[in-house]
Amino acid sequence: MMRRILLTIEYKGTRYCGWQSQKNGPSVQEELAKALEKVCGHRVKLIGSGRTDEGVHALAQAAHFDTDCSIPDDKFPFAVNPFLPEDIRVTSGKQVPEGFHARYGAKRKTYVYKLYTSKIDSPIRRELFAHIPYELDVERMRQGAAHLVGEHDFSAFMAAGSSVKGTVRRIYYIDITKDGDRIEIEVCGNGFLRHMVRIITGTLIDVGRGRIGPNEVAKILESRDRARAGFTAPSCGLYLKEVQY
Protein backbone atom coordinates (compact mmCIF):
# COMPACT_ATOMS: atom_id res chain seq x y z
CA MET A 1 0.00 0.00 0.00
CA MET A 2 1.32 3.41 -0.92
CA ARG A 3 2.05 5.68 2.04
CA ARG A 4 3.32 9.25 2.30
CA ILE A 5 6.15 9.53 4.83
CA LEU A 6 7.40 12.74 6.45
CA LEU A 7 11.00 12.67 7.63
CA THR A 8 12.84 15.07 9.91
CA ILE A 9 16.49 15.46 8.98
CA GLU A 10 19.47 16.94 10.82
CA TYR A 11 22.56 17.81 8.82
CA LYS A 12 25.82 19.69 8.98
CA GLY A 13 25.82 21.64 5.74
CA THR A 14 29.56 22.36 5.50
CA ARG A 15 30.30 19.75 2.85
CA TYR A 16 27.19 20.28 0.75
CA CYS A 17 26.09 22.63 -2.03
CA GLY A 18 22.85 22.84 -0.05
CA TRP A 19 19.68 20.84 0.36
CA GLN A 20 18.70 20.90 -3.30
CA SER A 21 20.26 18.52 -5.84
CA GLN A 22 22.59 20.51 -8.08
CA LYS A 23 25.36 19.84 -10.54
CA ASN A 24 28.07 21.72 -8.66
CA GLY A 25 28.51 19.38 -5.72
CA PRO A 26 26.94 16.85 -3.37
CA SER A 27 23.53 17.79 -1.97
CA VAL A 28 21.74 16.59 1.14
CA GLN A 29 18.63 15.76 -0.90
CA GLU A 30 20.57 13.52 -3.28
CA GLU A 31 22.40 11.71 -0.45
CA LEU A 32 19.09 11.08 1.29
CA ALA A 33 17.33 9.99 -1.91
CA LYS A 34 20.13 7.49 -2.60
CA ALA A 35 19.89 6.05 0.93
CA LEU A 36 16.09 5.82 0.73
CA GLU A 37 16.34 4.01 -2.61
CA LYS A 38 18.50 1.37 -0.92
CA VAL A 39 16.10 0.73 1.94
CA CYS A 40 12.82 1.16 0.02
CA GLY A 41 13.91 -0.82 -3.02
CA HIS A 42 12.75 1.87 -5.40
CA ARG A 43 13.77 5.38 -6.41
CA VAL A 44 11.88 7.99 -4.36
CA LYS A 45 10.83 11.54 -5.18
CA LEU A 46 11.86 13.54 -2.15
CA ILE A 47 10.18 16.91 -1.53
CA GLY A 48 11.85 19.14 1.06
CA SER A 49 10.23 22.04 2.95
CA GLY A 50 12.52 24.33 0.98
CA ARG A 51 16.14 24.83 0.01
CA THR A 52 18.97 25.59 2.34
CA ASP A 53 22.08 27.25 0.90
CA GLU A 54 25.58 25.90 0.64
CA GLY A 55 27.09 25.50 4.12
CA VAL A 56 23.79 26.08 5.97
CA HIS A 57 22.90 23.49 8.62
CA ALA A 58 19.58 21.98 9.64
CA LEU A 59 18.50 20.86 13.07
CA ALA A 60 15.17 19.71 11.63
CA GLN A 61 14.66 19.96 7.90
CA ALA A 62 11.43 18.25 6.76
CA ALA A 63 10.84 16.26 3.60
CA HIS A 64 8.19 13.85 2.32
CA PHE A 65 8.13 10.97 -0.17
CA ASP A 66 5.82 8.15 -1.19
CA THR A 67 6.64 4.50 -0.79
CA ASP A 68 4.98 1.08 -0.82
CA CYS A 69 7.83 -0.53 1.14
CA SER A 70 7.11 -2.30 4.42
CA ILE A 71 9.29 -0.28 6.81
CA PRO A 72 7.18 1.06 9.72
CA ASP A 73 7.10 4.88 9.54
CA ASP A 74 8.85 5.44 12.88
CA LYS A 75 11.63 2.99 11.98
CA PHE A 76 12.89 5.02 9.01
CA PRO A 77 15.68 6.70 11.02
CA PHE A 78 17.16 3.34 11.97
CA ALA A 79 16.70 1.89 8.47
CA VAL A 80 18.13 4.85 6.55
CA ASN A 81 20.89 6.22 8.79
CA PRO A 82 23.34 3.36 8.19
CA PHE A 83 23.30 4.31 4.48
CA LEU A 84 23.87 8.04 5.08
CA PRO A 85 27.14 9.94 5.48
CA GLU A 86 27.88 10.89 9.10
CA ASP A 87 26.91 14.53 8.54
CA ILE A 88 23.29 13.65 7.68
CA ARG A 89 20.85 11.87 9.99
CA VAL A 90 17.15 11.17 9.77
CA THR A 91 15.84 11.90 13.27
CA SER A 92 12.18 10.95 12.87
CA GLY A 93 9.69 9.44 10.44
CA LYS A 94 5.90 9.43 10.44
CA GLN A 95 3.09 8.69 8.06
CA VAL A 96 1.14 11.73 6.84
CA PRO A 97 -2.10 12.01 4.81
CA GLU A 98 -1.94 11.64 1.04
CA GLY A 99 -2.58 15.36 0.54
CA PHE A 100 0.29 16.47 2.81
CA HIS A 101 3.01 18.49 1.11
CA ALA A 102 6.33 19.30 2.81
CA ARG A 103 6.80 22.51 0.84
CA TYR A 104 3.34 23.93 0.23
CA GLY A 105 2.02 22.79 3.60
CA ALA A 106 4.70 24.56 5.68
CA LYS A 107 2.99 27.13 7.92
CA ARG A 108 5.96 28.44 9.87
CA LYS A 109 9.69 28.08 9.62
CA THR A 110 12.18 28.91 12.31
CA TYR A 111 15.82 29.65 11.65
CA VAL A 112 18.51 30.32 14.21
CA TYR A 113 21.71 32.20 13.47
CA LYS A 114 24.64 31.50 15.82
CA LEU A 115 27.60 33.83 16.13
CA TYR A 116 30.29 34.72 18.63
CA THR A 117 32.18 37.94 19.16
CA SER A 118 35.87 37.76 19.98
CA LYS A 119 39.06 39.32 18.67
CA ILE A 120 40.47 35.93 17.66
CA ASP A 121 38.40 33.35 15.81
CA SER A 122 37.86 29.98 17.48
CA PRO A 123 39.01 26.79 15.70
CA ILE A 124 36.54 24.73 17.75
CA ARG A 125 33.53 26.85 16.74
CA ARG A 126 34.54 27.07 13.07
CA GLU A 127 31.94 25.71 10.61
CA LEU A 128 29.18 25.93 13.26
CA PHE A 129 29.21 29.61 14.25
CA ALA A 130 29.96 32.87 12.49
CA HIS A 131 32.87 34.82 13.93
CA ILE A 132 32.28 38.55 14.39
CA PRO A 133 35.49 40.28 15.51
CA TYR A 134 33.87 43.17 17.39
CA GLU A 135 31.51 43.81 20.28
CA LEU A 136 27.79 43.98 19.53
CA ASP A 137 25.16 45.86 21.50
CA VAL A 138 22.36 43.31 21.79
CA GLU A 139 19.82 45.84 23.05
CA ARG A 140 20.29 47.94 19.90
CA MET A 141 19.96 44.80 17.80
CA ARG A 142 16.64 43.97 19.50
CA GLN A 143 15.38 47.49 18.82
CA GLY A 144 16.33 47.17 15.17
CA ALA A 145 14.80 43.69 14.86
CA ALA A 146 11.46 44.90 16.22
CA HIS A 147 10.90 46.86 13.00
CA LEU A 148 11.00 43.65 10.96
CA VAL A 149 8.33 41.78 12.90
CA GLY A 150 4.97 41.62 11.12
CA GLU A 151 3.95 41.42 7.47
CA HIS A 152 6.21 43.39 5.14
CA ASP A 153 7.65 43.50 1.68
CA PHE A 154 11.14 42.14 2.38
CA SER A 155 12.69 43.04 -1.00
CA ALA A 156 15.51 44.90 0.76
CA PHE A 157 16.40 41.66 2.58
CA MET A 158 16.46 39.41 -0.46
CA ALA A 159 19.53 38.33 -2.43
CA ALA A 160 20.06 40.65 -5.41
CA GLY A 161 18.95 39.06 -8.65
CA SER A 162 16.30 36.79 -7.09
CA SER A 163 13.16 36.45 -9.13
CA VAL A 164 10.09 35.51 -7.12
CA LYS A 165 6.50 36.56 -7.61
CA GLY A 166 5.76 37.81 -4.12
CA THR A 167 8.20 39.42 -1.74
CA VAL A 168 5.77 39.90 1.15
CA ARG A 169 6.40 37.68 4.14
CA ARG A 170 5.31 37.65 7.76
CA ILE A 171 7.85 37.43 10.59
CA TYR A 172 6.24 36.22 13.82
CA TYR A 173 9.17 36.98 16.09
CA ILE A 174 12.89 37.66 16.23
CA ASP A 175 14.49 36.60 19.51
CA ILE A 176 18.03 37.66 20.25
CA THR A 177 19.82 36.02 23.16
CA LYS A 178 23.35 36.47 24.50
CA ASP A 179 25.41 34.03 26.56
CA GLY A 180 28.96 35.23 27.19
CA ASP A 181 30.44 35.98 23.77
CA ARG A 182 27.74 33.96 21.97
CA ILE A 183 24.71 35.55 20.35
CA GLU A 184 21.78 33.68 18.83
CA ILE A 185 19.22 35.30 16.55
CA GLU A 186 16.08 33.20 16.16
CA VAL A 187 13.69 34.21 13.39
CA CYS A 188 10.27 32.65 12.89
CA GLY A 189 8.18 33.44 9.84
CA ASN A 190 5.64 32.10 7.38
CA GLY A 191 8.29 31.92 4.67
CA PHE A 192 11.63 33.40 3.71
CA LEU A 193 13.14 34.94 0.59
CA ARG A 194 16.55 33.93 -0.66
CA HIS A 195 19.29 34.86 1.89
CA MET A 196 16.65 36.71 3.95
CA VAL A 197 17.76 35.48 7.38
CA ARG A 198 21.42 36.06 6.53
CA ILE A 199 20.76 39.62 5.30
CA ILE A 200 18.61 40.35 8.36
CA THR A 201 21.48 39.03 10.51
CA GLY A 202 24.09 41.07 8.63
CA THR A 203 21.95 44.18 9.05
CA LEU A 204 21.41 43.54 12.77
CA ILE A 205 25.18 43.03 13.18
CA ASP A 206 25.68 46.47 11.62
CA VAL A 207 23.09 47.84 14.06
CA GLY A 208 24.85 46.09 16.98
CA ARG A 209 28.21 47.61 16.13
CA GLY A 210 26.75 51.08 15.61
CA ARG A 211 26.99 51.45 11.84
CA ILE A 212 23.22 51.48 11.36
CA GLY A 213 20.75 53.12 13.75
CA PRO A 214 18.05 50.82 15.14
CA ASN A 215 15.30 52.96 13.60
CA GLU A 216 17.07 53.02 10.25
CA VAL A 217 16.00 49.38 9.90
CA ALA A 218 12.42 50.56 9.29
CA LYS A 219 13.65 52.87 6.51
CA ILE A 220 15.71 50.11 4.91
CA LEU A 221 12.62 47.89 4.92
CA GLU A 222 10.51 50.63 3.33
CA SER A 223 13.13 51.36 0.69
CA ARG A 224 12.89 47.79 -0.74
CA ASP A 225 16.49 48.40 -1.76
CA ARG A 226 18.92 45.52 -1.12
CA ALA A 227 21.85 47.92 -1.32
CA ARG A 228 20.71 49.73 1.83
CA ALA A 229 20.61 46.62 4.05
CA GLY A 230 23.67 45.08 5.68
CA PHE A 231 25.98 42.33 4.40
CA THR A 232 24.91 38.72 3.90
CA ALA A 233 26.13 37.00 7.08
CA PRO A 234 28.13 33.80 6.36
CA SER A 235 26.22 30.57 5.83
CA CYS A 236 28.13 28.64 8.52
CA GLY A 237 26.15 30.35 11.32
CA LEU A 238 22.70 29.53 9.95
CA TYR A 239 20.48 26.63 11.03
CA LEU A 240 17.01 25.64 9.85
CA LYS A 241 15.60 24.85 13.29
CA GLU A 242 11.99 23.86 12.73
CA VAL A 243 9.28 23.56 10.09
CA GLN A 244 5.72 23.66 11.37
CA TYR A 245 2.72 22.31 9.44
Added chain:
Amino acid sequence: MMRRILLTIEYKGTRYCGWQSQKNGPSVQEELAKALEKVCGHRVKLIGSGRTDEGVHALAQAAHFDTDCSIPDDKFPFAVNPFLPEDIRVTSGKQVPEGFHARYGAKRKTYVYKLYTSKIDSPIRRELFAHIPYELDVERMRQGAAHLVGEHDFSAFMAAGSSVKGTVRRIYYIDITKDGDRIEIEVCGNGFLRHMVRIITGTLIDVGRGRIGPNEVAKILESRDRARAGFTAPSCGLYLKEVQY
Protein backbone atom coordinates in the same frame (compact mmCIF):
# COMPACT_ATOMS: atom_id res chain seq x y z
CA MET B 1 67.77 39.89 23.16
CA MET B 2 66.68 36.32 23.73
CA ARG B 3 63.24 35.99 25.36
CA ARG B 4 61.19 32.97 26.41
CA ILE B 5 57.59 33.26 25.16
CA LEU B 6 54.62 31.26 26.47
CA LEU B 7 51.77 30.81 24.01
CA THR B 8 48.21 29.63 24.63
CA ILE B 9 46.81 27.64 21.71
CA GLU B 10 43.28 26.56 20.81
CA TYR B 11 42.86 23.78 18.26
CA LYS B 12 40.35 21.39 16.83
CA GLY B 13 42.21 18.09 16.87
CA THR B 14 40.14 16.22 14.29
CA ARG B 15 42.64 16.53 11.43
CA TYR B 16 45.77 15.97 13.47
CA CYS B 17 47.76 13.00 14.71
CA GLY B 18 47.93 14.94 17.97
CA TRP B 19 50.00 17.72 19.46
CA GLN B 20 53.35 15.99 19.08
CA SER B 21 55.23 15.92 15.79
CA GLN B 22 55.06 12.41 14.36
CA LYS B 23 55.69 10.69 11.07
CA ASN B 24 52.12 9.40 10.60
CA GLY B 25 50.37 12.68 9.91
CA PRO B 26 50.21 16.41 10.49
CA SER B 27 50.68 17.57 14.08
CA VAL B 28 49.65 20.78 15.79
CA GLN B 29 53.19 21.28 17.10
CA GLU B 30 54.70 21.10 13.62
CA GLU B 31 52.11 23.46 12.10
CA LEU B 32 52.77 25.96 14.87
CA ALA B 33 56.56 25.60 14.63
CA LYS B 34 56.39 26.26 10.86
CA ALA B 35 54.24 29.38 11.38
CA LEU B 36 56.56 30.67 14.14
CA GLU B 37 59.57 30.15 11.91
CA LYS B 38 57.96 32.42 9.30
CA VAL B 39 57.28 35.26 11.72
CA CYS B 40 60.39 34.91 13.89
CA GLY B 41 62.79 34.41 10.98
CA HIS B 42 64.42 31.40 12.63
CA ARG B 43 63.50 27.82 13.44
CA VAL B 44 62.08 27.53 16.98
CA LYS B 45 62.13 24.69 19.47
CA LEU B 46 58.57 24.50 20.72
CA ILE B 47 57.92 22.77 24.07
CA GLY B 48 54.28 21.93 24.82
CA SER B 49 52.78 21.26 28.25
CA GLY B 50 52.31 17.67 27.11
CA ARG B 51 50.91 15.61 24.28
CA THR B 52 47.32 15.38 23.24
CA ASP B 53 46.20 12.31 21.30
CA GLU B 54 44.93 12.09 17.75
CA GLY B 55 41.54 13.82 17.47
CA VAL B 56 41.73 15.45 20.93
CA HIS B 57 40.99 19.19 21.04
CA ALA B 58 42.51 21.98 23.11
CA LEU B 59 40.81 25.09 24.43
CA ALA B 60 44.10 26.23 25.91
CA GLN B 61 47.20 24.16 25.25
CA ALA B 62 50.38 25.89 26.47
CA ALA B 63 53.80 25.89 24.83
CA HIS B 64 57.01 27.88 25.16
CA PHE B 65 59.90 28.75 22.85
CA ASP B 66 62.88 31.09 22.76
CA THR B 67 63.33 33.87 20.25
CA ASP B 68 65.35 37.00 19.65
CA CYS B 69 62.80 38.43 17.19
CA SER B 70 61.25 41.83 17.82
CA ILE B 71 57.54 40.90 18.00
CA PRO B 72 56.01 42.15 21.31
CA ASP B 73 54.96 39.12 23.38
CA ASP B 74 51.23 39.95 23.38
CA LYS B 75 51.21 40.46 19.61
CA PHE B 76 52.15 36.86 18.80
CA PRO B 77 48.53 35.77 18.19
CA PHE B 78 48.07 38.43 15.50
CA ALA B 79 51.50 37.77 13.97
CA VAL B 80 51.26 33.97 13.87
CA ASN B 81 47.56 33.26 13.19
CA PRO B 82 47.62 34.34 9.52
CA PHE B 83 50.20 31.58 8.92
CA LEU B 84 48.23 28.86 10.70
CA PRO B 85 45.51 26.56 9.34
CA GLU B 86 41.99 27.59 10.43
CA ASP B 87 41.77 24.77 12.98
CA ILE B 88 44.69 26.14 15.05
CA ARG B 89 44.83 29.57 16.70
CA VAL B 90 47.24 31.17 19.12
CA THR B 91 45.02 32.95 21.63
CA SER B 92 47.63 34.65 23.84
CA GLY B 93 51.35 35.27 24.19
CA LYS B 94 53.44 36.48 27.09
CA GLN B 95 57.06 36.65 28.11
CA VAL B 96 58.08 34.25 30.88
CA PRO B 97 61.32 33.94 32.90
CA GLU B 98 64.27 32.08 31.39
CA GLY B 99 63.78 29.17 33.79
CA PHE B 100 60.12 28.65 32.88
CA HIS B 101 59.27 25.26 31.33
CA ALA B 102 55.87 24.54 29.74
CA ARG B 103 56.10 20.83 30.49
CA TYR B 104 58.01 20.52 33.76
CA GLY B 105 56.52 23.67 35.23
CA ALA B 106 52.87 22.58 34.78
CA LYS B 107 51.24 22.37 38.23
CA ARG B 108 47.68 21.45 37.27
CA LYS B 109 45.96 20.40 34.10
CA THR B 110 42.24 20.46 33.48
CA TYR B 111 40.51 18.37 30.85
CA VAL B 112 36.86 18.39 29.95
CA TYR B 113 35.08 15.49 28.27
CA LYS B 114 31.90 16.39 26.37
CA LEU B 115 29.27 13.82 25.46
CA TYR B 116 25.58 13.64 24.66
CA THR B 117 23.10 10.83 25.13
CA SER B 118 20.51 10.23 22.44
CA LYS B 119 19.30 7.29 20.39
CA ILE B 120 20.40 8.89 17.13
CA ASP B 121 23.79 10.54 16.73
CA SER B 122 23.89 14.24 15.83
CA PRO B 123 25.66 15.36 12.63
CA ILE B 124 26.09 18.86 14.06
CA ARG B 125 27.83 17.63 17.22
CA ARG B 126 30.04 15.13 15.44
CA GLU B 127 33.80 15.66 15.91
CA LEU B 128 33.18 17.84 18.99
CA PHE B 129 31.20 15.54 21.31
CA ALA B 130 31.12 11.81 21.94
CA HIS B 131 27.77 10.17 21.22
CA ILE B 132 26.54 7.72 23.86
CA PRO B 133 23.37 5.96 22.67
CA TYR B 134 21.85 5.28 26.11
CA GLU B 135 20.71 7.14 29.20
CA LEU B 136 23.27 7.79 31.93
CA ASP B 137 22.58 8.26 35.63
CA VAL B 138 24.71 11.28 36.49
CA GLU B 139 24.31 10.84 40.25
CA ARG B 140 25.79 7.33 40.01
CA MET B 141 28.62 8.72 37.89
CA ARG B 142 29.38 11.35 40.55
CA GLN B 143 29.46 8.66 43.24
CA GLY B 144 31.86 6.60 41.15
CA ALA B 145 34.04 9.60 40.34
CA ALA B 146 34.43 10.49 44.01
CA HIS B 147 36.60 7.38 44.52
CA LEU B 148 39.15 8.70 42.02
CA VAL B 149 39.73 12.07 43.68
CA GLY B 150 42.98 12.28 45.65
CA GLU B 151 46.43 10.77 45.17
CA HIS B 152 46.35 7.26 43.75
CA ASP B 153 48.22 4.80 41.58
CA PHE B 154 46.19 5.13 38.36
CA SER B 155 47.67 2.05 36.59
CA ALA B 156 44.16 0.69 35.97
CA PHE B 157 43.33 3.91 34.11
CA MET B 158 46.38 3.95 31.84
CA ALA B 159 46.58 2.72 28.23
CA ALA B 160 47.84 -0.88 28.18
CA GLY B 161 51.45 -1.09 27.12
CA SER B 162 52.43 2.36 28.42
CA SER B 163 55.85 2.51 30.02
CA VAL B 164 56.27 5.33 32.51
CA LYS B 165 58.27 5.40 35.71
CA GLY B 166 55.61 6.58 38.10
CA THR B 167 51.88 5.89 37.84
CA VAL B 168 50.83 7.89 40.92
CA ARG B 169 48.88 11.06 40.15
CA ARG B 170 46.67 13.41 42.13
CA ILE B 171 43.18 14.31 40.96
CA TYR B 172 41.94 17.55 42.55
CA TYR B 173 38.35 17.27 41.42
CA ILE B 174 35.99 15.62 38.96
CA ASP B 175 32.92 17.75 38.19
CA ILE B 176 30.06 16.19 36.27
CA THR B 177 27.38 18.48 34.90
CA LYS B 178 24.28 17.74 32.85
CA ASP B 179 22.32 20.08 30.57
CA GLY B 180 19.53 18.37 28.68
CA ASP B 181 21.14 15.44 26.86
CA ARG B 182 24.64 16.87 27.28
CA ILE B 183 27.04 15.74 29.96
CA GLU B 184 30.42 17.28 30.73
CA ILE B 185 33.05 15.60 32.86
CA GLU B 186 35.74 18.00 34.03
CA VAL B 187 38.86 16.47 35.54
CA CYS B 188 41.62 18.50 37.18
CA GLY B 189 44.87 16.88 38.27
CA ASN B 190 48.60 17.37 38.72
CA GLY B 191 49.29 15.19 35.70
CA PHE B 192 47.74 12.45 33.63
CA LEU B 193 48.82 9.05 32.33
CA ARG B 194 48.25 8.02 28.70
CA HIS B 195 44.49 7.87 27.92
CA MET B 196 43.75 8.42 31.63
CA VAL B 197 40.87 10.90 31.18
CA ARG B 198 39.34 8.82 28.39
CA ILE B 199 39.50 5.59 30.46
CA ILE B 200 38.08 7.39 33.51
CA THR B 201 35.28 8.67 31.25
CA GLY B 202 34.64 5.23 29.74
CA THR B 203 34.48 3.75 33.23
CA LEU B 204 32.10 6.45 34.48
CA ILE B 205 29.89 5.87 31.43
CA ASP B 206 29.73 2.18 32.42
CA VAL B 207 28.81 3.31 35.94
CA GLY B 208 26.16 5.68 34.58
CA ARG B 209 24.49 2.98 32.51
CA GLY B 210 24.55 0.48 35.37
CA ARG B 211 27.23 -1.95 34.19
CA ILE B 212 29.65 -1.03 36.97
CA GLY B 213 28.63 -0.20 40.55
CA PRO B 214 29.77 3.22 41.82
CA ASN B 215 31.76 1.59 44.63
CA GLU B 216 33.36 -0.85 42.23
CA VAL B 217 35.41 2.11 40.95
CA ALA B 218 37.43 1.99 44.19
CA LYS B 219 38.18 -1.70 43.60
CA ILE B 220 39.18 -1.11 39.99
CA LEU B 221 41.57 1.61 41.17
CA GLU B 222 43.07 -0.71 43.82
CA SER B 223 43.44 -3.57 41.33
CA ARG B 224 45.81 -1.52 39.13
CA ASP B 225 44.45 -3.72 36.34
CA ARG B 226 43.56 -1.91 33.09
CA ALA B 227 41.33 -4.84 32.06
CA ARG B 228 38.93 -4.12 34.95
CA ALA B 229 38.29 -0.48 34.03
CA GLY B 230 35.87 0.65 31.32
CA PHE B 231 36.48 1.34 27.64
CA THR B 232 38.60 4.18 26.32
CA ALA B 233 36.06 6.87 25.44
CA PRO B 234 36.54 8.30 21.93
CA SER B 235 39.05 11.11 21.46
CA CYS B 236 36.55 13.50 19.78
CA GLY B 237 34.92 14.32 23.15
CA LEU B 238 38.13 15.32 24.93
CA TYR B 239 39.43 18.87 25.40
CA LEU B 240 42.56 20.10 27.16
CA LYS B 241 40.93 23.04 28.93
CA GLU B 242 43.66 24.65 31.00
CA VAL B 243 47.26 24.30 32.09
CA GLN B 244 48.18 26.06 35.30
CA TYR B 245 51.74 27.03 36.26
